[in-house]
Amino acid sequence: MSNPTNFDLLKVAFIGNVDDGKSTLIGRLFHDTDSIFEDQRSELERSSARRGETKLNLALFTDGLRAEREQGITIDIAYRYFATERRKFIVVDCPGHFQYTRNMITGCSTVDAVVVLIDAENYVRHGLMEQTKRHLAIASLLGIRGFVVGVNKMDLVGYDESVFRRIADDVRAAAMKVGAPDLHLIPISAVDGDNVVARSEKLPWYPGATLLTTLETLNVGARDAAAAFRFPVQRVIRGATATNPNFRGYAGRIASGTVRVGDEIAVGVSGFRSKVRGIHTFDEPERRVASAPDSIVLTLEDEIDVSRGDLLAELPRAPRTGSEITARICWLGATSADPATTYLVKHHHRYLKAKLVGVRKKLDISTLVATEGDEALGLNEIGEVSLKLSQPVAFDAYAENRTTGSVIVIDPRTNQTVGAGLFL
Amino acid sequence: MKRRNYLEYLESESVSLIREVAEEFENPAILFSGGKDSLLLIHLAVRAFWPAKVPFKIVHVDTGHNFPETIAFRDELVKRFGLDLVVGSVEDSIRRGTAADEKGPDATRNRIQSVTLLETIEKHRFDALIGGARRDEEKARAKERFFSHRNEFGEWDPKNQRPELWSLFNCKKAVGESFRVFPLNNWTEMDVWNYIHYRGIEVPSLYFAHKREVFVRHGILYAVTPFKPPLPNEKPYEAEVRFRTIGDATCTGALVSSAKTVPEVIAEVAELKTTERGTRADDKVSETAMEDRKKQGYF
Numbered sequence: 001m002s003n004p005t006n007f008d009l010l011k012v013a014f015i016g017n018v019d020d021g022k023s024t025l026i027g028r029l030f031h032d033t034d035s036i037f038e039d040q041r042s043e044l045e046r047s048s049a050r051r052g053e054t055k056l057n058l059a060l061f062t063d064g065l066r067a068e069r070e071q072g073i074t075i076d077i078a079y080r081y082f083a084t085e086r087r088k089f090i091v092v093d094c095p096g097h098f099q100y101t102r103n104m105i106t107g108c109s110t111v112d113a114v115v116v117l118i119d120a121e122n123y124v125r126h127g128l129m130e131q132t133k134r135h136l137a138i139a140s141l142l143g144i145r146g147f148v149v150g151v152n153k154m155d156l157v158g159y160d161e162s163v164f165r166r167i168a169d170d171v172r173a174a175a176m177k178v179g180a181p182d183l184h185l186i187p188i189s190a191v192d193g194d195n196v197v198a199r200s201e202k203l204p205w206y207p208g209a210t211l212l213t214t215l216e217t218l219n220v221g222a223r224d225a226a227a228a229f230r231f232p233v234q235r236v237i238r239g240a241t242a243t244n245p246n247f248r249g250y251a252g253r254i255a256s257g258t259v260r261v262g263d264e265i266a267v268g269v270s271g272f273r274s275k276v277r278g279i280h281t282f283d284e285p286e287r288r289v290a291s292a293p294d295s296i297v298l299t300l301e302d303e304i305d306v307s308r309g310d311l312l313a314e315l316p317r318a319p320r321t322g323s324e325i326t327a328r329i330c331w332l333g334a335t336s337a338d339p340a341t342t343y344l345v346k347h348h349h350r351y352l353k354a355k356l357v358g359v360r361k362k363l364d365i366s367t368l369v370a371t372e373g374d375e376a377l378g379l380n381e382i383g384e385v386s387l388k389l390s391q392p393v394a395f396d397a398y399a400e401n402r403t404t405g406s407v408i409v410i411d412p413r414t415n416q417t418v419g420a421g422l423f424l
Numbered sequence: 425m426k427r428r429n430y431l432e433y434l435e436s437e438s439v440s441l442i443r444e445v446a447e448e449f450e451n452p453a454i455l456f457s458g459g460k461d462s463l464l465l466i467h468l469a470v471r472a473f474w475p476a477k478v479p480f481k482i483v484h485v486d487t488g489h490n491f492p493e494t495i496a497f498r499d500e501l502v503k504r505f506g507l508d509l510v511v512g513s514v515e516d517s518i519r520r521g522t523a524a525d526e527k528g529p530d531a532t533r534n535r536i537q538s539v540t541l542l543e544t545i546e547k548h549r550f551d552a553l554i555g556g557a558r559r560d561e562e563k564a565r566a567k568e569r570f571f572s573h574r575n576e577f578g579e580w581d582p583k584n585q586r587p588e589l590w591s592l593f594n595c596k597k598a599v600g601e602s603f604r605v606f607p608l609n610n611w612t613e614m615d616v617w618n619y620i621h622y623r624g625i626e627v628p629s630l631y632f633a634h635k636r637e638v639f640v641r642h643g644i645l646y647a648v649t650p651f652k653p654p655l656p657n658e659k660p661y662e663a664e665v666r667f668r669t670i671g672d673a674t675c676t677g678a679l680v681s682s683a684k685t686v687p688e689v690i691a692e693v694a695e696l697k698t699t700e701r702g703t704r705a706d707d708k709v710s711e712t713a714m715e716d717r718k719k720q721g722y723f
Contacts, residue, residue, distance in 0.1 A: 037696075037697060038697045043711075047711055061563075062563075064563025064564050065564065065567060066711075066712040066715055067582075067583055075583055076567050076582060076585055078559075079559040079560075079566050079567075079609070079610070081612050088430060103585070103587070105587060106569075106587045106588050106589060109588075110590060234440065234447065235446060235447055237473060237476050239473075239474070247475050251443055251472075252443075253440040253591075281474075282474040283623070293436055293437070294436050295435075295437075295439040295443075295472075297474075346593075346594060348592070349447070403591070406590050406592065408587075408592045408594055410594050415594070415598065416586065417586050417587045417589070420589045
């Protein structure tokens with residue numbers, strides 16, 4: 001197995017409608033890159049045989065739960081890891097069922113790229129599925145930059161180029177509507193491995209790269225070193241170091257940008273200013289500089305009030321502040337969002353009370369058009385709302401910063417996570 | 425500026441998760457098994473809270489079937505970092521009658537240790553337990569969240585896991601419920617060894633090649649111990665072996681190896697054709713053995 005320790009990492013989620021072959025494709029990708037271990041392979045052989053299947057059922061590689069194997073579907077996301085000489089990959093297998101959309105959102109919230117699978121044979125009969133459009137819309141909404149579209153089951157449509165072209169046109173139009181203009185389209189057969197790792201002779205009309213090569217070379221934009229420095233304070237640490245018996249520092253993980261000793265910073269809403277006195281870690285007690293996504297401890301020149309939930313930010317590129325924020329919400333709760341209910345939101349390391357007032361726009365998944373309206377948001381619906389918070393917060397737009405621009409909505413009656421919020 | 429490598433990325437992610445546990449829960453603890461992954465957890469916890477001390481208790485569920493090296497290493501570690509150790513004993517559970525040993529030559533305490541674990545959680549009222557499980561180990565573990573909710577019986581409900589968006593962790597729970605937290609989810613076996621090498625972390629001697637009496641059962645090489653004696657037809661012999669994972673002595677298979685240093689182990693792991701848990705008898709009981717145990721409260 002290949003083993004690079006360099007930082008070229010691609011996190012990629014496999015999405016699309018149910019039965020489009022996501023789990024099978026992941027199994028195939030691992031199989032053909034020699035990333036399935038012998039004991040995993042014999043487990044797959046045994047389990048396939050037990051199900052009366054003559055071929056190796058590659059979907060069982062990620063469908064690890066009893067209920068998934070019984071039903072032949074993916075219920076929750078599974079993570080798998082592999083590496084080639086070029087890159088390390090974290091692969092997330094997402095469920096296609098509408099019922100498990102919240103698990104798909106979970107899987108997509110931390111990735112850089114998605115592979116959207118489309119079943120070519122199903123397309124010929126039914127056109128582009130609503131769930132495919134929903135997944136495209138969600139991935140785009142979550143700010144994912146790399147979109148690869150695998151047109152799967154080409155073997156079942158006679159490797160017909162015209163089918164591939166029709167799907168390509170349709171999916172490009174749908175992606176354009178949700179703001180995902182750059183697509184890499186690849187005709188494949190996950191079951192047979194065509195264009196997954198090896199080029200297929202059955203698809204001579206396709207001149208482009210295989211799925212693996214596409215993923216190895218996909219440019220999702222280097223983590224932006226020029227982004228504004230944002231540091232959510234996670235914990236105040238007090239202790240004694242070799243040089244300072246009364247050490248008091250602010251621990252956290254840099255959300256974006258770079259910080260250097262001597263930089264001027266401001267504290268979130270309060271606006272207090274100070275300078276960075278030191279950057280500290282266990283292995284490098286005195287660092288000069290640190291960047292996202294490092295976990296560090298910062299000390300400041302001045303004794304100012306800073307605690308968990310505060311946001312340290314650079315000047316002059318300060319975050320916005322406010323207590324009534326327009327946000328896109330993906331509703332994940334079984335009961336609709338209720339404007340009269342006081343919910344809890346978590347914004348980086350801070351909980352706040354919140355109300356969702358005024359659903360302004362809703363995205364109609366079948367047409368991918370935003371409609372005006374003030375009805376409540378139901379399960380798996382996406383809408384634009386006004387989020388009224390009990391305290392002002394320092395924040396950025398989600399498009400600029402995933403960490404300071406996002407919240408989760410919690411129902412305090414059930415403690416369930418019922419919504420994902422993205423600040424506009 | 426120095427380019428940070430992938431290991432530092434993983435380290436940063438884990439450190440952040442461990443700090444979040446300290447803030448979100450009243451009484452969290454780290455589960456220590458004696459293996460390299462839980463050892464890594466402790467080293468990451470030291471990094472997360474430096475220059476302060478680790479604010480968690482360390483819980484060890486002692487099956488009574490440990491290799492003596494494991495216990496010696498544990499006690500040394502506790503002393504070195506000034507840790508607060510709590511031991512839950514499977515022997516005690518058996519004596520109390522809350523757990524019963526399995527019968528026959530293949531008996532292990534792997535499954536009944538969940539009973540002791542849940543009793544220890546209840547006794548100390550732990551509301552979050554940090555474990556060293558990794559997603560790459562096993563297909564049910566591949567499904568885990570970082571923050572995994574457990575009902576008041578310690579059960580995992582894999583069909584109804586909470587959404588877990590970005591790095592925003594919903595740690596709210598009702599009284600009696602708890603969380604299992606897995607800061608090493610994204611690490612692979614290879615990452616763990618590379619990190620051990622990168623940070624110069626000391627690991628138990630069992631991980632390196634040494635001579636010992638072994639015998640073969642069901643294709644797995646077992647150490648001869650008082651807890652798992654060979655049957656009359658199983659001829660013990662001396663071999664140079666090392667352990668790839670360390671559970672208790674009754675279910676941990678050995679690997680014929682000459683790797684005596686961390687770089688040699690790394691080179692060997694890169695060539696191995698089986699997964700780490702390929703020598704764990706406890707995973708082979710059924711197709712979904714791990715999931716079944718996890719539902720009961722196993723890690």
